Amino acid sequence: MGMNKAGVNKTVLVRILAVALLFLPAVAQKRTPSGPQTEIVPDALQEAEELLQKQQYAQAEAKLTPLVRTHAGNPQAWFDLGYAQSHQGKSTDAIAAYQKAVELNPKWFEASLNLGLALAKSGQSSQAAAVLKNTVQLQPATGGNQALSGAWQLLAQVLSPTDPKAAAEAAHKACELDPSSSSCSAEAPVTIDSSLPREKRLAQAEELLRKHLAQNSRDLAAQVQLSQVLADEGKLPEAIANLEAANTPADPAVTRQLAELYNDNKQYDKAVPVFQQLLASNAADPQLHMGLGVALEHQLKYAEAEAELLQAVQRKGDLANAYYELAYVAQQNKHFELCLRALEARAKYLPEVAGTYWLRAVAFDSLHAYKPAAENYRLFLSTSAGKAPDEEFKARHRLKAIEPQ
Numbered sequence: 133m134g135m136n137k138a139g140v141n142k143t144v145l146v147r148i149l150a151v152a153l154l155f156l157p158a159v160a161q162k163r164t165p166s167g168p169q170t171e172i173v174p175d176a177l178q179e180a181e182e183l184l185q186k187q188q189y190a191q192a193e194a195k196l197t198p199l200v201r202t203h204a205g206n207p208q209a210w211f212d213l214g215y216a217q218s219h220q221g222k223s224t225d226a227i228a229a230y231q232k233a234v235e236l237n238p239k240w241f242e243a244s245l246n247l248g249l250a251l252a253k254s255g256q257s258s259q260a261a262a263v264l265k266n267t268v269q270l271q272p273a274t275g276g277n278q279a280l281s282g283a284w285q286l287l288a289q290v291l292s293p294t295d296p297k298a299a300a301e302a303a304h305k306a307c308e309l310d311p312s313s314s315s316c317s318a319e320a321p322v323t324i325d326s327s328l329p330r331e332k333r334l335a336q337a338e339e340l341l342r343k344h345l346a347q348n349s350r351d352l353a354a355q356v357q358l359s360q361v362l363a364d365e366g367k368l369p370e371a372i373a374n375l376e377a378a379n380t381p382a383d384p385a386v387t388r389q390l391a392e393l394y395n396d397n398k399q400y401d402k403a404v405p406v407f408q409q410l411l412a413s414n415a416a417d418p419q420l421h422m423g424l425g426v427a428l429e430h431q432l433k434y435a436e437a438e439a440e441l442l443q444a445v446q447r448k449g450d451l452a453n454a455y456y457e458l459a460y461v462a463q464q465n466k467h468f469e470l471c472l473r474a475l476e477a478r479a480k481y482l483p484e485v486a487g488t489y490w491l492r493a494v495a496f497d498s499l500h501a502y503k504p505a506a507e508n509y510r511l512f513l514s515t516s517a518g519k520a521p522d523e524e525f526k527a528r529h530r531l532k533a534i535e536p537q
Contacts, residue, residue, distance in 0.1 A: 180212055190413065192216040200229075207236035211243050214250070221384020222414040223254040234263075241270040245283050248290075253385055257290045264290065268305075281310035337361045352378055356386055359393070368397040384410065388420070395427055403427040418448035426457055434464040445477070452481035459491050468495040486516040490523055493530075502534040 176199050183192035196213040203209055214229030230247035237243060244267040251260035264287040272279035284306035291299040341358040345351060355378035362371035372393050379386045388410055394403035407424035414420060425440030441458040444451055455478035462471040472495050475488055493508035509527040516524055 177206075177208060177212065180209075180216075184212060184216060187219070189216045189219040193220070200232075205236060207233040207240065207243065210236065211240075211246070214246060218246070218250055218253075219384070220413050221388055221410060222417065223250060223385070223388075224417050224419075225414070226250045227254065227256075239270055241267060241272045241279070241283075242274075244270060245279075245286070248283070248286060252286065252290050257294070260290045261287065268302075277309040281306045284309065331365070334361055334365045338365065352383065352386065356389065359389070363393060363396065368393060372397060372399070384413075391423055395423060398430065400427040400430045404431070416447060418444040418451050418454075421447065422451060422454045422457070425454070425461070429457060429461050434461045437461045438465055438467070438470075445474075449477075450481060452478060455481075456488065456491075459488070463491055463495060466498070468498045471495040484511070484515075486512055486520065489515055490520075490527070493527065497530060497534065506531055506535050 176195065180192045180195045180199070183189075183195065193213065193216040196209060196216060200206070200209050200213055210229050210233040214226045214233060217229060218226035227247065227250045230243060230250055233243040234240065234247055244263060248260045248264040248267055251257075251263060264283060267283045268280065268287060275282075284302050288299045288302035288306060291302060338358065338361045341354055341361060345354050345358065348354065355374060359371040359375040359378070362368075362374065372390065375386065375390050375393065379390060387406060391403050391406040391410065394400070394406065404424065404427045407420055407427060411417070411420050411424065421440045421444035425437045425444060428434075428437035428440060438458065438461045441454055441461060444454045445458060448454075455474045459471045459474035459478070462468070462474060471491060475492050475495075478488065489508045489512035493505050493512055496502070496505035496508060509531050513524055513527055518524070
């Protein structure tokens with residue numbers, strides 16, 4: 133027995149851009165923080181930073197990883213490690229390293245800015261906003277008002293989907309600090325009209341981004357934003373084509389987004405090798421394991437998909453959407469106990485839907501636990517309400533078979 137995936141509404145990350153500010157493309161400069169700190173290890177740090185200057189990020193990470201173990205109180209070492217990891221697309225690891233640098237030196241502007249940027253790039257907008265609200269109160273070590281303006285711009289960016297008024301105020305502050313910024317020109321409106329319907333806001337954002345890119349075709353951040361807007365408009369093939377053309381040479385963060393778009397557009401044959409490539413340098417990232425698992429699942433490679441989805445939830449226990457996928461492939465693999473455990477875990481974070489009742493019913497039925505199977509078949513029928521006629525027919529048939537007459 134098996135229900136198609138239509139029984140569950142997937143939560144898709146919505147990336148509506150309500151502010152026509154371009155995502156801050158540059159990572160803050162590396163600099164030894166001011167203020168008291170623990171023992172400095174200049175030789176090791178200098179060697180690592182020379183590698184960073186040469187853009188040899190994997191080699192720099194290899195040198196910095198043991199360094200932060202032996203000199204855990206050195207914020208510069210943690211900052212450099214985060215910098216190396218962020219340039220390899222290791223967002224989870226980079227965030228953790230930047231957080232440690234900020235904990236050790238809370239007044240370090242550049243570390244706080246990079247933490248906010250890393251959180252924003254990983255889609256954690258609320259956490260990024262909380263960090264950046266503190267960042268803009270700090271003093272940059274270099275860059276002066278221009279650097280501070282960039283932090284305000286980034287804050288405006290992450291606030292825009294949920295708090296357009298605060299985003300506009302942040303953007304205004306950015307322009308006060310650096311009126312020469314291209315984001316502050318008369319031709320570049322600071323905000324999208326938040327009173328417009330969603331589809332019109334997206335269309336306006338697309339128009340603004342295309343105008344900008346007509347004059348700045350090499351602006352990768354804007355190209356990424358345009359692809360996000362196109363995806364939110366339902367123009368997935370166009371979004372993918374735009375991102376493929378822009379991602380030369382390949383950028384890990386952009387490549388990650390491209391892999392997600394391949395999945396969204398059901399191009400699983402393209403998604404799988406890209407996710408595998410990203411995981412080769414970021415094996416601890418649960419989102420990447422989930423993305424690969426979903427792609428393999430749709431290729432009917434259920435055993436491989438199960439292994440990836442298990443990795444995802446083992447590394448991030450609250451990755452709620454992964455549990456339904458895991459339950460589904462576990463059922464396909466006839467791992468019914470695992471299916472039930474995955475559904476139980478999902479229920480801690482998300483409400484039940486027709487698909488979860490169906491999977492649970494089939495699992496209990498297959499394990500000859502007929503009473504809970506019957507309960508879940510009935511819950512499935514009441515929730516599905518004609519939306520899955522094939523499975524509803526099977527549920528009624530099984531109820532007749534397993535319930536006493």
